[in-house]
Amino acid sequence: MASLLLMPEIAAGATEAVLCEWLAAENAHLAAGDPVALVETAKAVVEVAVDDDTVLLKLLAAPGETVDVGAPIALLGSRDESGLDHHRMLQALGVPGSVPEPAACVALSEPSGAPSPANPPVHERTRISPLSRALLSRAGLTCDGIVGTGPGGRIVRRDVEAHIAADIETRRQPETQSAPPGRTPPAEVARPRPAVAFEAVPHTRIRRAVAARLTGSKQSTPHFYLRGTCSIDRLLAVRTEINSVLPRKVSVNDLVIKAAARAHTLVPDMNVIWTEDALHRYATVDIAVAVASTRGLVTPVLRNVDTMSVSQIAQTVADRVEAANRGRLRQDDVEGGAFSVTNLGMHGVEEFAAIINPPQSAILAVGMGRPEPHVHDGAVAVATRMRVVLSVDHRAIDGVVAAHWMREFVRHVEAPALLLLNNLSE
Incomplete structure (x- = not known):
């Protein structure tokens, strides 16, 4: 009988976790205790295993996606259910719609008047994981121009990290100003502004969790x-x-x-x-x-x-x-x-x-x-x-x-x- 594999509460009190990697493909046959996914928690990257002999019928979350604890991440079943309608099976198990659609990243446009040059209107929806969207937001970037390498062209964490790195490299280039032909710019205008050399390295989930946990410890523990x-x-x-x-x-x-x-x-x-x-x-x-x-x-x-x-x-x-x-x-x-x-x-x-x-x-x-x-x-x-x-x-x-x-x-x-x-x- 089909069942759902739910995101476990690996760390006490956790409300979400990142699905890092699938260790088995759809329609793979798994024995009880076999690891099926890697999940990143506040403490470590851990394996999630299946409890019984089963078949991995359908993946419901993409690598790099942040998933709420208790939310379905895969559809499990028997050999005989491999060729059945997974859409109906998910509906019967109470999953709204069918496979949950990945969260959309929509570029913002001005509420009225002409669009801002920095934020041109985008009318199509881009498939992107919530974690990737959060990384972009923290970096002050949009998903415009990113080519997703995840399932179905979805933008995942590695795509965003590469995009952020490219943006940092672009901003490192010295700013130059050109004068009109036949005119020499003043020295203070022609002098390029010195670039500040630094690299913005996005925090990993483990690094953020360590920081939060130890900050809380120092503040609350005598x-x-x-x-x-x-x-x-x-x-x-x-x-x-x-x-x-x-x-x-x-x-x-x-x-x-x-x-x-x-x-x-x-x-x-x-x-x-x-x-x-x-x-x-x-x-x-x-x-x-x-x-x-x-x-x-x-x-x-x-x-x-x-x-x-x-x-x-x-x-x-x-x-x-x-x-x-x-x-x-x-x-x-x-x-x-x-x-x-x-x-x-x-x-x-x-x-x-x-x-x-x-x-x-x-x-x-x-x-x-x-x-x-x-x-x-x-x-x-x-x-x-x-x-x-x-x-x-x-x-x-x-x-x-x-x-x-x-x-x-x-x-x-x-x-x-x-x-x-x-x-x-x-």
Whole structure:
């Protein structure tokens, strides 16, 4: 029996999402769990899969189109329904008309009198996705002159981005003024105005979502910060020994994640998030890891990190990074967790403070390790030291709880054998 594939509410509270790409063609046969589309949400690009064995009868949304949550994006059915009248099937399922017509882009003309030279009247309707129309509006352009490369000649995001880039390049050309024949223009007229060199790069949906989410976090979440310093020579030695025997190489950040999970286990009052009605205290330790993917900043979540070995953490992080770069993160890969780890140490950053990623309650910012002098047993010694900054939501966590967590985290980093006690069977 025919059914509709609806745009899912991938991110809690989302009202719309962008359909980035179809992963199957019309009349394709799909098994339960097969991915059918890539959808860009406020957090990442994720796959949408079908629940049952089915046939993709009709696509109802074009790549690059912004679709409301709950709106139909495809018509599904059986093999026997492939040759039937899809128009009638859609009407029977309550879809008005037939396949929803793409939103039209109509060039504006003056309400009365002669049309403005900058906006000549256009009497034909151009097929364009809502996302593309919004990008044009933000750039102050119209769809006039754009040749659509989407289905049926529809203007999609890549067409608009190319049009915006061409417009920027055109405006970069120096403005010149020519004088009438036989007349020399004054110096101040003949001198070209210097062009300001810049490139307007349209915001991606992920970039806009990150900006909105973190702005809201800083405005509404009362942050406080704890700074700690770890001696990591023993951690580096253990890492070298582990990597000499394990096929999957372990990074310093993998060991940091394990130490954070162990601290969460020992200080369960850190494993909470704030809601307006109650604190949510989690039974498992799920940690988000900030990843600067080729598609933007994403924070995939590692599940049950408290029960994972360091090699399992390393493998899972590598899998999440690859999925993020390919735009193949699933919905459950980016949801949940009460805590994040972000590491800029590999980029030479000594210390920094991060903004909490809502609705989580804390984030650990990890700097680089470097040799420096410090006092040990009354004598000055040189050790590799790593600075960390813990940002905490004071609504959910008190300072003393965060201090206990920091103490346990530093203790485990400085005694890394503690991180391997449950992994001897590896």
